[in-house]
Amino acid sequence: MTATEYTNKLQEVVKNLQEALTKAETNQEITELKTAYLGKKGHFKALSQQIKDIPRTEKKEIGAVLNDTKTQLESLIESALATQTTTTQSWVDLTAPGVKPKLGHMHPVSQAMEEITHIFEQIGFTRVRYPEVDWDWYVFEALNMPKSHPARDEWETFFVDAPTDEKMGKMVLTTHTSNGQVREMERLNSKPPIRMINIARCYRRQQDATHTQMFHQFEGLVVDKGITIQHLKGTLDYFAEQFYGPGTKSRIRPFHFQFTEPSFEVDFSCHICHGTGYLDTKEEQKCRFCKSGWHEVGGAGMVHPNVLKAGGIDPDEYTGFAFGWGVERTYTLKEGLNLDDIRLLYSGDLRFLTQF
Numbered sequence: 001m002t003a004t005e006y007t008n009k010l011q012e013v014v015k016n017l018q019e020a021l022t023k024a025e026t027n028q029e030i031t032e033l034k035t036a037y038l039g040k041k042g043h044f045k046a047l048s049q050q051i052k053d054i055p056r057t058e059k060k061e062i063g064a065v066l067n068d069t070k071t072q073l074e075s076l077i078e079s080a081l082a083t084q085t086t087t088t089q090s091w092v093d094l095t096a097p098g099v100k101p102k103l104g105h106m107h108p109v110s111q112a113m114e115e116i117t118h119i120f121e122q123i124g125f126t127r128v129r130y131p132e133v134d135w136d137w138y139v140f141e142a143l144n145m146p147k148s149h150p151a152r153d154e155w156e157t158f159f160v161d162a163p164t165d166e167k168m169g170k171m172v173l174t175t176h177t178s179n180g181q182v183r184e185m186e187r188l189n190s191k192p193p194i195r196m197i198n199i200a201r202c203y204r205r206q207q208d209a210t211h212t213q214m215f216h217q218f219e220g221l222v223v224d225k226g227i228t229i230q231h232l233k234g235t236l237d238y239f240a241e242q243f244y245g246p247g248t249k250s251r252i253r254p255f256h257f258q259f260t261e262p263s264f265e266v267d268f269s270c271h272i273c274h275g276t277g278y279l280d281t282k283e284e285q286k287c288r289f290c291k292s293g294w295h296e297v298g299g300a301g302m303v304h305p306n307v308l309k310a311g312g313i314d315p316d317e318y319t320g321f322a323f324g325w326g327v328e329r330t331y332t333l334k335e336g337l338n339l340d341d342i343r344l345l346y347s348g349d350l351r352f353l354t355q356f
């Protein structure tokens with residue numbers, strides 16, 4: 001038998017099955033056809049045994065055609081069975097358990113923002129929202145950061161291609177939530193007491209495992225008569241215990257921000273080694289999560305007198321404290337998360353997101 005004759009025979013088997021399937025009306029009939037064509041004694045088996053009659057030089061090529069024929073026969077049977085099941089089922093089992101639709105949930109960052117808001121509302125803070133595209137004035141200038149000041153380079157700002165205002169300057173994507181400070185003073189007609197928590201998106205030209213171009217910060221601002229660093233420290237300790245669990249401590253280290261004086265960096269004690277930096281009492285095994293016993297979350301300080309003045313508040317009468325931390329950073333330090341790449345939060349990967 002020549003290779004062409006053999007190929008014709010294979011094609012004929014496929015055609016015959018196609019025709020037979022158009023007449024099959026039940027699952028039983030289709031299953032019988034499956035046995036007749038693909039079973040041990042079926043048409044395909046018989047044909048595959050005839051391959052020995054093909055000249056050796058053509059066998060290799062024919063082998064591929066033979067495999068292809070088998071796949072075609074199998075898929076004809078499979079799709080006939082599938083169609084049969086969907087078209088012939090005319091009854092519904094009302095006692096069968098329902099198929100639960102998959103429920104979505106809040107994004108982990110939104111969950112964190114809700115929790116943060118709740119914690120601060122408990123001690124009299126009010127959550128506010130301010131523009132995320134704002135004037136240079138609120139983002140920098142009113143915060144004691146004059147145009148030429150080198151500190152402004154640190155924020156790696158996105159400028160908006162919009163007309164410049166004589167007083168307000170350029171429009172920028174907010175680099176931090178501190179733009180809310182003077183806005184809040186204005187909202188309250190420069191009349192303390194102020195207890196604000198401002199949570200918003202921020203934007204910077206940064207991208208690595210601990211930085212994203214869009215992220216969130218939460219900014220606390222308290223202004224009243226007689227506010228001191230003790231009030232700031234008490235608030236930090238309160239938040240640490242509420243957000244990370246009992247026993248978590250806060251620590252402030254001297255730092256520099258133009259809009260606070262004195263300024264600090266804020267750390268929270270590591271929940272794995274409880275602030276010791278070691279996993280054992282003999283201090284032989286270093287904590288891999290924090291390395292030092294503490295995690296830095298952001299900045300804080302006593303509101304600079306020039307910022308109070310920009311908001312129309314007399315710095316001789318009132319003092320205040322402010323802090324600003326990354327929501328993502330603060331959240332990923334939570335016990336059990338230990339996320340070492342915050343970009344995962346914005347990956348849109350459901351395998352990751354559905355874990356929260």
Ligand code: FA5
Nearest residue numbers: 176178206211212215297298299300322323324326329
């Ligand atoms: C500030 O933004 C100050 N406005 C904070 C402040 C407010 C100080 C009030 C004093 C008084 P800093 O640039 O360090 O400071 O940012 C604060 C925190 O925001 C960082 O510690 C980090 O947690 C988070 N953060 C900053 N840039 C990014 C980024 N690109 N991606 C994710 N988180 C970021």
